[in-house]
Amino acid sequence: MPFLFHPQSEDGLSFDGTHLTVTLHIEPIQDISKVVLRHEPDNEQFFVEMSQLEDKGRLQTWQARFPINQDRDVTHYVFKVQTTTAQYWLDARGVTNRIPPKEYHFKFNAEHRPADWVQSQVFYQSS
Known part of the structure; x- marks a missing residue:
């Protein structure tokens, strides 16, 4: 795979209020159609x-x-x-050869977003 x-x-997801812009990185694969x-x-x-952008290192972007x-939050x-x-699908679990079930698709919730500061924090769990 x-x-x-x-x-x-x-780095790979931006939201402007109505549209998502998403980024996918791919190792070079021959014969991408x-x-x-x-x-x-x-x-x-x-x-x-999807449109191909400039390469980042050895990955295509x-x-x-x-x-x-518009009819639901997610x-x-x-x-x-x-x-x-061949065909390759990427879902939240990884790469497969078949279309994945919807429960494994990436999800974006437009109504319930984490606070901006969450991305820059480190969380610890103690028992």
């Missing part, structure tokens, strides 16, 4: 083609912008890399 990575921090983001506005499958769901999305001989 190829290395695919979607950072769910400021298409990289898409799949989401379900109004519970209908929809694919958004791809990006897409899409509207969040927007689900997943990535698909299509080559001439």
Whole structure:
């Protein structure tokens, strides 16, 4: 399986109030024919083609912008890399060869976001 990575921090996800811009990093794969983001506005499958940006080190960087769901707080999305001989899906668990079940898709909640300071904190758990 190829290395695919979607950072769910400021490095790979931005929200402008109505749209998400997401970033996907891919190790170079021969014969990529298409990289898409799949989401379900109004519970209908929809694919958004991703655009390739400049490489970061040895990784290709791809990006897409899409509207969040208007009918519910949580927007689900997943990535698909299509080559001439295979397809690879990236969900919250990792890379698979088949479309993952919705419970494993990436999730963005537009209404309930952590406070900005949370990203820069270290949390400890004691027992």
